[in-house]
Amino acid sequence: MGSRQLYGSGAWVATFRRLRLALYLASLSLAFRATSAQTSFSSTDASRPTIRSTSELVIVPALVRSSSGEPLTHLQASDFRVSDNGIEQRVFVEQGRGQPLAVVVVMETGGVASSQLQNYSKLDKMIEETLGGSNRALALVTFDSRPDEIWGFPPLVDGLYYALTHQEGGDNGAAILDAVSCAIQLLEPQPPNFRHIILLLGQGQDHGSEGHAEDVLQLLGKNNTTVYxxxxxxENNAKRRRRGRHDSASSSVSAISNAIRTASAEQLAAQSGGESGTFSDQGELEKQLVTFADDIDNEYILSFTPSSRQFGLHTIVVQTDKAAPATITARKTYWLENTSKH
Incomplete structure (x- = not known):
């Protein structure tokens, strides 16, 4: 859907928008069942793969920092060790800098977010400045107790930019899991050579989603999408983040799902290889967006074809001996689907 939903006021407009949303989500669900293709590449030169579409390739964004916090940007494929459920994999590597981006901004308007909307008055300019130099496509999902307004990668972004900066407060809900699921499905048909990014703006914990944490973990794990x-x-967000980190120490589906329920936003970012930050005003928001943009540029895009065909949740561990001691932020899990059932 490339055009803006109708603007207006009154109950009939809200009903109309909800109806369009229901029809749109139904079509996305049908499309999702029909295909769950991920990205892949083949190449005679391991350092310069050509990205193609297949269900095999697992994409692992990895940001490597030195002990002083500076990004390390000169590593090769041979410098990385990537294991999948404990089994070392043959890995390819690309630089993140300059890669095209498909970005969905997922913006909470309900609950406590209604008091934060003034911080988005320059969000269009912030996004343009931080992503302006890259080849990118942009979409928007707003949500309160459910996904509300959807802009699905319109060819012209003027209306979308207006929507970014002119939101009204919603109800008391914060359906983070439903909104992220919607965003993932928006990203699925985007070109496979584009990195798929979700920028999630809101509170830390889900409140009111109809979907389950296990379902979102599976959906995120089947798609090469990174959540920032x-x-x-x-203070409540800080407490939830500490509990979430404790809950996700185990790699079982139930433990990670519990962590997602406790600290929804941060755990979605952690499992996908993204990052989390906080802001209290417009200046901090802009600073965090610049940091995220720099980190996306400095990431390595690791990829491998799984040697194991075990269905379900897989745990990824990324290490490097070349730059020890180093801190690595990388995708933690993916989900291998049993395609024989379809």
Whole structure:
């Protein structure tokens, strides 16, 4: 859907928008069942793969920092060790800098977010400045107790930019899991050579989603999508983040799902290889967006074809001996689907 939903006021407009949303989500669900293709490449030169569409390739974004916090950007494929459920994989590597991006901004308007909307008055300019030099496509999903307004990668972004900066407060809900699921499905038909990014703006914990944490973990795990999360600064968010990190120490589906329920936004970012930050005003929001943009540029895009055909959740561990000691932020899990059932 490339055009803006109708603007207006009154109950009939809200009903109309909800109806269009229901029809749109139904069509996305049908498309999702029909195909779950991920990205892949083949190449005679391991350092310069050509990205193609297949269900095999697992994409692992990895940001490597030195002990002083500086990004390390000169590593080769041979410098990385990537294991899948404990089994080392043959890995390819690309530089993240300059790769085209498909970005969905997922913006909470309900709950405590209604008091934060003034911080988005220059969000269009912030996004243009941080992503303006890259080849990118942009979409928008707003949500309160459910996904509300959807802009699905319009060819012209003027209307979308207006929507970014002119939102009204929603109800008391914060359906993070439903909104992220919607965003993932928006990204699925985007070109496979584009990196798929979700920028999530809102509170830390889901409140009111109809979908389950296990379902979102599976959907995120089957798609090469990375979540970058910016939360409103609050003591409650800090407590949830600490509990979420403790809950996700185990790699079982139930433990990670519990962590997602406890600290929804941060755990979605962590499992996908993205990052989390907080902001309390417009200046901090802009600073965090610049940091995310720099980190996306400095990431390595690791990829491998799984040697194991075990269906379900897989745990990824990325290491490097070349740059020890180093801190690595990387995708933690993916989901291998049993395609024989379809």
């Amino acid at each position: 999360n910016l939360m409103f600064s609050s």
